[in-house]
Amino acid sequence: xxxxxxxxxxxxxxxxxxxxxxxxxGLQRPALAESPSSDLxxxxxxxxxxQLVDGDGDGVGDHVEIFxxxxxxxxxxxxxxxxxxxxxADVIVALAAARVGGxxxxxxxxxxxxxxxxxxxxxxxxxxxxxxxxxxALAKSLLVAAITGRDPADFGGVDxxxxxxxTETPEGRFSDISEFGDFSNNIGQSLAVVALGRAAPGQLTPxxxxxxxxxxxxxxxxxxxxxxxxxxxxxxxxxxxxxxTTSFAVQAFRSLDAGPEIGPALDFLLRNQEAxxxxxxLGVENAxxxxxxxxxxxxxxxxxxAYEAAVRWLSxxxxxxSAPMEQQGAIAFTDGPDGEPVYDDRATRASAQAVPGIVGxxxxxxxxxxxxxxxPRLECGTPTPTPTPTPTPTPTPTPTxxPTDPSxxxxxxxxxxxTVSPPGLPNTGLDLAPLLGVGGLSLLLGVVLLAASRRRTxxxx
Numbered sequence: 001x002x003x004x005x006x007x008x009x010x011x012x013x014x015x016x017x018x019x020x021x022x023x024x025x026g027l028q029r030p031a032l033a034e035s036p037s038s039d040l041x042x043x044x045x046x047x048x049x050x051q052l053v054d055g056d057g058d059g060v061g062d063h064v065e066i067f068x069x070x071x072x073x074x075x076x077x078x079x080x081x082x083x084x085x086x087x088x089a090d091v092i093v094a095l096a097a098a099r100v101g102g103x104x105x106x107x108x109x110x111x112x113x114x115x116x117x118x119x120x121x122x123x124x125x126x127x128x129x130x131x132x133x134x135x136x137a138l139a140k141s142l143l144v145a146a147i148t149g150r151d152p153a154d155f156g157g158v159d160x161x162x163x164x165x166x167t168e169t170p171e172g173r174f175s176d177i178s179e180f181g182d183f184s185n186n187i188g189q190s191l192a193v194v195a196l197g198r199a200a201p202g203q204l205t206p207x208x209x210x211x212x213x214x215x216x217x218x219x220x221x222x223x224x225x226x227x228x229x230x231x232x233x234x235x236x237x238x239x240x241x242x243x244x245t246t247s248f249a250v251q252a253f254r255s256l257d258a259g260p261e262i263g264p265a266l267d268f269l270l271r272n273q274e275a276x277x278x279x280x281x282l283g284v285e286n287a288x289x290x291x292x293x294x295x296x297x298x299x300x301x302x303x304x305x306a307y308e309a310a311v312r313w314l315s316x317x318x319x320x321x322s323a324p325m326e327q328q329g330a331i332a333f334t335d336g337p338d339g340e341p342v343y344d345d346r347a348t349r350a351s352a353q354a355v356p357g358i359v360g361x362x363x364x365x366x367x368x369x370x371x372x373x374x375x376p377r378l379e380c381g382t383p384t385p386t387p388t389p390t391p392t393p394t395p396t397p398t399p400t401x402x403p404t405d406p407s408x409x410x411x412x413x414x415x416x417x418x419t420v421s422p423p424g425l426p427n428t429g430l431d432l433a434p435l436l437g438v439g440g441l442s443l444l445l446g447v448v449l450l451a452a453s454r455r456r457t458x459x460x461x
Contacts, residue, residue: 037376040315041358044351045098046375047329048091051348052104055083055111061104062111063088064348085119086137087349088112089144094355096147096368101375105368109148116141116156121178126159126166135167135174136188142195148368152199161200164192172207173231185229186215190248194363197255212249213261222271225264243272243281247292248363255364269293270306277309286334287317287350294357307360314354317341321380329378331355 037043052061066084067076092108095101112119120138123131142160145152152160167174167184174192176182189212196204217226217235227249228240246265253261273293274285281289294310297303317332319341332341333350356366 035376036379038379039376040311040318041098041355042100042376043329043378044318044331044355044358045095045100046377047327048094048348048351048355049101049104049375050326050377052088052091052108056114060107062107064091067345083115083118085112085115086140087352089140090349090352092144092368093147093363093366094352095375096366096371097356097359097361098375099368099371101373102368102371103373104375105148105371109144109150112141112144113150113156116158120158120160120163123163126162131177132179133163133167133177135164135176135184135192138164138167139174139188139191139195142199143191143363146195146198147366161196161203164196165203168205168208170207172205172209172211174208184231186212186227186231186245187229187248189215189231190227190245190252191363193252194255198364209256209258212252213258216249216261216265217268218264223268225266225268227265241272243269243279243289244292247289247296250296251363254362266297266303269297270303273306273309274313277306277311277313279310284334287314287331288333288346288353290314291331291350291354291357294360295362298362299360311358311360314358317350317354318378319343319347321378325380328380 037046049061051064053063053065054061055063064084064087065081066087068080068082069075070080071077088108089112092105092112095105095108117123119134120141121132121134123133125131138160141155141158142152142164144150145155145160153162164174167177169175173184174189175184193204193208193212196208212227215227215231215235217223217240219236221236223236223238223241225246226235226241227246228235229242229245230240233240246268250262250265250269252258253265269279273279276285277290278285279289279293280286290310290313294307294314297307297310299307314331317335319327319330319332321328323330323343327343327347330343330347331351331354332343333346334342336342356363
């Protein structure tokens with residue numbers, strides 16, 4: 001046989017072997033997917049992984065996008081979608097809290113790390129007079145690094161600890177350093193305290209540790225224990241009441257074991273729980289505030305009833321098997337006029353902030369280590385694919401969407417989250433057995449061809 005023909009046969013058979021092996025591996029990938037589940041936290045986390053879009057061209061979702069209606073026509077155009085780094089961080093924290101979706105969490109953390117200066121501000125290191133330093137974003141990124149086991153001193157080339165400390169004032173406040181102004185607030189302050197306590201406890205100053213306490217209402221009145229969003233606001237005014245901010249502050253107080261502040265803040269939350277178990281912020285009973293409050297309250301025996309009522313409220317806002325398949329598992333932000341959960345563009349943040357509260361762990365406890373690689377979808381009956389429009393953009397503000405983008409993070413699992421059991425069971429996917437058989441025969445053929453070609457050519461090499 002001519003040498004060129006022998007080489008062609010060898011290369012062709014080798015290529016066939018590689019292709020068939022890839023085919024088999026590709027066919028086996030669906031087996032790695034988590035089985036459908038009825039667990040509330042796990043399935044909400046599973047839905048969150050489906051909201052991640054591909055940002056680096058590898059075909060794997062790694063970040064959340066936000067719609068900004070630049071032309072005001074109310075329609076979603078491709079050039080009006082932008083990465084939402086803060087919400088991406090929230091999803092990472094939610095997945096870690098539920099201990100599922102480890103692969104998606106790693107991809108999202110890679111994306112956040114690769115784009116970190118677009119989120120925390122660009123600077124030529126600490127002290128750069130022309131640099132941008134966003135305290136809330138630095139705090140949340142540092143928390144993500146701690147939760148996922150990344151190096152906080154080299155997160156995408158940024159020393160998060162050093163930059164966050166650079167934003168600290170002599171009074172202990174973490175403030176933005178930016179030509180656009182200072183939008184720092186008490187949610188970012190809370191995140192900074194928790195994040196530094198985890199990543200660099202020796203560098204958390206007494207001033208920073210005590211600053212939140214100075215923002216708390218302590219007049220014994222209806223707002224006693226409240227921590228307002230705006231730094232320096234009168235915390236005892238009704239207009240300053242904030243379930244969301246106080247929920248973050250409770251977790252910061254707990255991380256410091258700050259007994260005098262924890263009790264009043266918890267009492268403030270419990271006094272403001274609605275009769276049906278939910279919590280309101282900005283006048284709307286919603287999943288964000290309820291999830292944050294549940295996380296802050298925790299599932300200890302002394303507050304178990306309040307915690308379980310909040311989780312029950314959240315479970316009733318999870319879109320069940322009657323919803324289109326693409327929505328199943330999401331936790332709606334709030335109800336519509338008919339009293340039914342509304343699926344809209346707030347569902348991603350609502351779900352991300354609800355999951356840690358459902359699990360019942362605090363921000364300083366969450367750890368992504370040991371998370372299952374995949375995340376389950378909601379257990380339903382045989383799915384009927386239904387085209388789902390992009391969630392309707394809504395002007396209603398989300399309580400925790402603040403200028404510094406401090407959204408929640410939470411829970412490492414010591415106890416599994418409550419379980420909701422909707423009917424049915426959707427087992428999507430194809431029957432792999434026939435295809436695996438074909439792939440196996442093709443692989444065997446490739447091996448035979450490769451062996452034959454090597455017998456003819458290999459002796460003289």
